[in-house]
Amino acid sequence: MEHLRPEARRIAEIPAVERLDCLATDRWIGYSRAQDALKRMGMLLATQPGRVRPQNMLIVGPSNNGKSTIAEKFQRQHPRRSSEERDRHIFPVLAVQMMPDVTAPRFYAQLLDTLGSPFGTMRQTDRRNAVTLNLMQACGVRLLLIDELHNLLCGPSSRQREVLGLIRYLGNELRIPIVALGTKDAWLALRLDDQLENRFQPFLLSRWGDDPETGRLLASFETVIPLREPSALGFPALRRLIVERSEGLIGEMHQLLSSATAHALMEGRERIEECDLMNCSFQVPSHRRQMMERELRA
Ligand SMILES: Nc1ncnc2c1ncn2[C@@H]1O[C@H](COP(=O)(O)OP(=O)(O)OP(=O)(O)O)[C@@H](O)[C@H]1O
Ligand SMILES: [Mg+2]
Structure with missing residues (x-):
């Protein structure tokens, strides 16, 4: 055997x-395209935080083709850890899923929940925005990962623009790279915001063809x-x-x-x-x- x-x-x-x-x-099977994606994400994490205009990445592919699995692997490679000096957790990678009914307040609440903060339900918008930024900084967030970005297209266009503006604002203020994942609709969604679109490098996870690369994937499955x-x-x-x-x-x-x-x-x-x-x-x-x-x- x-x-x-x-x-x-x-x-x-x-x-x-x-x-x-x-x-x-x-x-997990580390096929070469997945390894390339992880390497690119690792590069962003290592080189982009702190830059005035951090580069971002958009992993695009059809449904059921391995996007979230790559995101999960990346999170396992960069897990949250507890900090010795202060009683808190460090989140090098903060990962959320875009919900179909997203609004700016809900997105902030989701970030706060994921960071383990009890302030997700806070009503005052200004305070909530400030608390989110402070907490992300305090938790050492160096990369924001957003899966299912295409869900943004489910809402009305004013809401889509508002959430895209918020994503841009977070990246600019915190000076951290953003990795988004989704179907081709995710790319269509990003195009609604010119300034965001040109900051995202697309990375395609295309359907597998009848070729030697797929042969290698199947040989790995066989093991x-x-x-x-x-x-x-x-x-x-x-x-x-x-x-x-x-x-x-x-x-x-x-x-x-x-x-x-x-x-x-x-x-x-x-x-x-x-x-x-x-x-x-x-x-x-x-x-x-x-x-x-x-x-x-x-
Ligand atoms: N690297 C991998 N190694 C082994 N199996 C994998 C890998 N990537 C994906 N798969 C298989 O493909 C399934 C679907 O993958 P995944 O959920 O990552 O797709 P997705 O592109 O995020 O789909 P959706 O757009 O519908 O969310 C996984 O449940 C798993 O069975
Ligand atoms: Mg997925």
Whole structure:
């Protein structure tokens, strides 16, 4: 079982029926585009705080394609820690999710909540803005991470502009870089504020194609799938099929491979074959959507 990482090897040793329960777990795979994104974010964190015009980054990609997973990995690499000198926490990376019903006061309240402050519900706007800035400084925030930025487009345009203005203000006042993540609508949202748009370097997480890079990703997935024999997932034959059925989305690949593994185990096999990818319970995302639409119309 040399094709497996040690943890997967341990699981592969247990009987097939018990192994079925261990398939859905998420494990980080450091594919090269994700490593590049983490490196860029690390550079921003190391070099941009304190600059008059810090550079920002916008990670854009379709839904279910690994954006939040990269953000979570970055947070794990730069965790909050307690400060010895004073009784407080240091947050090098402050991470929030843009809510669909965001307003400027709600955004401030969310930042305060995430910092663990009881002042999130404070009513006086001026005080709340000042308290947020002071607290972010006191907690040593060096980078603000905003996931699901596209949710900004859910609100009326006056509110969108107000929140974008607030994001710009925070970056300028605190002199910290901002990393935002979202679908292409996130990019459309940023374009509403010229001054913000030109401060964000886009970083694309495109759909995966039928190419050697995807082959390497699938070979990495194979090292964490607890099957006793290698399946050659990264080789052209299975690779093409996996890209086609997952429609090039990493989250769908993960689900397809989990279902195919379960199918193989139930058929008494220790490797994934074409029939497992075709006959397992996984549904191609666009078929799933079409089926739902038909059901809802009926
Ligand atoms: N680096 C990775 N290693 C292993 N699995 C991954 C990785 N990145 C993503 N995945 C798989 O893809 C799934 C979806 O990823 P994620 O939630 O990061 O997508 P997203 O782009 O943030 O989607 P959305 O726009 O809908 O929020 C994860 O739950 C996980 O199963
Ligand atoms: Mg996400």
